[in-house]
Amino acid sequence: MPDDAQVTRRPGGRTAHTRERVLSAVAAILTEEGFDAVSVDAVAARSRVHRTTVYRRWRDPGGLLADALDAAREQAWEPPDTGSxxxxxxxxxxxxxxxxxxxxxxxxxxxxxxxxxxxxxxxxxxxxxxxxxxxxxxxxxxxxxxxxxxxxxxxxxxxxxxxxxxxxxxxxxxxxxxxxxxxxxxxxxxxxxxx
Amino acid sequence: MPDDAQVTRRPGGRTAHTRERVLSAVAAILTEEGFDAVSVDAVAARSRVHRTTVYRRWRDPGGLLADALDAAREQAWEPPDTGSxxxxxxxxxxxxxxxxxxxxxxxxxxxxxxxxxxxxxxxxxxxxxxxxxxxxxxxxxxxxxxxxxxxxxxxxxxxxxxxxxxxxxxxxxxxxxxxxxxxxxxxxxxxxxxx
DNA sequence: TCGTTAATGCTACATCCGTCGCGTTAACGA
DNA sequence: TCGTTAACGCGACGGATGTAGCATTAACGA
CATH class of the missing domain: 1.10.357.10 (Tetracycline Repressor, domain 2)
Known part of the structure; x- marks a missing residue:
């Protein structure tokens, strides 16, 4: 197995689409059923991405949630300024x-x-x-x-x-x-x- | 199944001893291996109490930990009084x-x-x-x-x-x-x- | 002491979770 | 366009988790 420094990633079309489908499924399951329902199998079924792929890329529900947070963070946050x-x-x-x-x-x-x-x-x-x-x-x-x-x-x-x-x-x-x-x-x- | 109001519990000898063995195993596993290692199987094996009994009485690791907290709470706690x-x-x-x-x-x-x-x-x-x-x-x-x-x-x-x-x-x-x-x-x- | 039955042990089973190895698809740079 | 191979899908497998039904043990009150 070559280490990360030698691997050229393919972030394009299919891979990005897979991520989008998976993260969309995470959000849907979270919203509709709560965090206990976020399992690799549930996300895989919902997103139609194969469960082995989900395991390989995200490893566990925590990985899925962390990636969901990363995706949501792409919008910059600024603190409020109310005057006091x-x-x-x-x-x-x-x-x-x-x-x-x-x-x-x-x-x-x-x-x-x-x-x-x-x-x-x-x-x-x-x-x-x-x-x-x-x-x-x-x-x-x-x-x-x-x-x-x-x-x-x-x-x-x-x-x-x-x-x-x-x-x-x-x-x-x-x-x-x-x-x-x-x-x-x-x-x-x-x-x-x-x- | 009669509900709790009609059941006479047997809190004595064997039952108390089972609890003690189980909670002692919980504390040992927690101390030696951390909270991830507290599973029903691990506690059952450590305590020599059958795993089915552990499931029935404590249901899950959370139940075991809750009972461990209850047992520890039998000592009263008083807040400190330092003068300020x-x-x-x-x-x-x-x-x-x-x-x-x-x-x-x-x-x-x-x-x-x-x-x-x-x-x-x-x-x-x-x-x-x-x-x-x-x-x-x-x-x-x-x-x-x-x-x-x-x-x-x-x-x-x-x-x-x-x-x-x-x-x-x-x-x-x-x-x-x-x-x-x-x-x-x-x-x-x-x-x-x-x- | 005895009868009742709560508490426990045992075995078997189903489902979920995580991994493996192989085959297929498609994302890249040359 | 082509070759390489990352990314993905598939089926199989083993282990962990939780449950069910039956048998055994022992905790109670009468």
């Missing part, structure tokens, strides 16, 4: 809540898959690190405005605002209570001001 | 970090199992709700001391302090950086003071 740190964090939190409660439930599926699939774990972490890095500007803007202490750590503030949502919604499986986005955004904004 | 909210939250966080990084990795195993097993999901949520309820006193003490605003929500403060640890360590699989317990404890304590 509290407003920005509330808006970020609203997006997290939408991701955790909306359809298709990609984030929850990836979290679940991440415990069994290195590909899913890696995709999830990279996604979140990217989001936190991009969102850091909401804290640096707040510092410039005097809305946050000069020594406030942007990443820690963002994690403090968003992590409770993952904990409450994904891990504790609580319903999304009204005001949830605002509650932890307000606490994180107050923390950023207090140092 | 920041200190208390730091101590609580240190315990969460120990649970997430120490051996046996019960919490991480339960989180993983909770996506496939209602019993695990339920046990995890009940455990955390109990912990948050018991720990609420650290915030009410802080309010009485003037260490926190009178309108600080104890549960939200506790979630804000601890959730980042689950996010960083369990979901993002980051290493436990030095000062992690203190960092999010300090932010939550500042948030509690700022309202």
């Amino acid at each position: 740190l509290r407003g920005d964090l509330t808006a970020v939190n609203a997006q997290v809540i939408e991701a955790l409660t909306g359809r298709p439930p990609v984030t929850t599926a990836l979290i679940a898959a991440s415990f069994r699939s290195p590909a899913a774990a890696h995709a999830l972490r990279a996604f979140w690190e990217d989001r936190y890095a991009r969102a850091a500007v909401v804290v640096t803007r707040a510092i410039a405005r005097g809305d946050a202490a000069p020594d406030a750590d942007p990443r820690a503030v963002l994690v403090a605002a968003t992590a409770p949502l993952f904990h409450e919604l994904a891990l504790m499986r609580a319903p999304a209570a009204p005001g949830l986005a605002e509650r932890y955004a307000a606490l994180a904004a107050a923390a950023a001001l207090g140092g | 909210l920041r200190g208390d939250l730091t101590a609580v966080n240190a315990q969460v970090i120990e649970a997430l990084t120490g051996r046996p990795p019960v919490t991480t195993a339960l989180i993983a199992a909770s996506f496939r097993s209602p019993a695990a999901a339920h046990a995890l949520r009940a455990f955390w709700e109990d912990r948050y309820a018991r720990a609420a006193v650290v915030v009410t003490r802080a309010i009485a001391r003037g260490d926190a605003a009178p309108d600080a929500d104890p549960r939200a403060v506790l979630v804000a302090a601890t959730a980042p640890l689950f996010h960083e360590l369990a979901l993002m699989r980051a290493p436990a950086a030095p000062g992690l317990a203190e960092r999010y404890a300090a932010l939550a304590a500042a948030a509690a003071l700022g309202g």
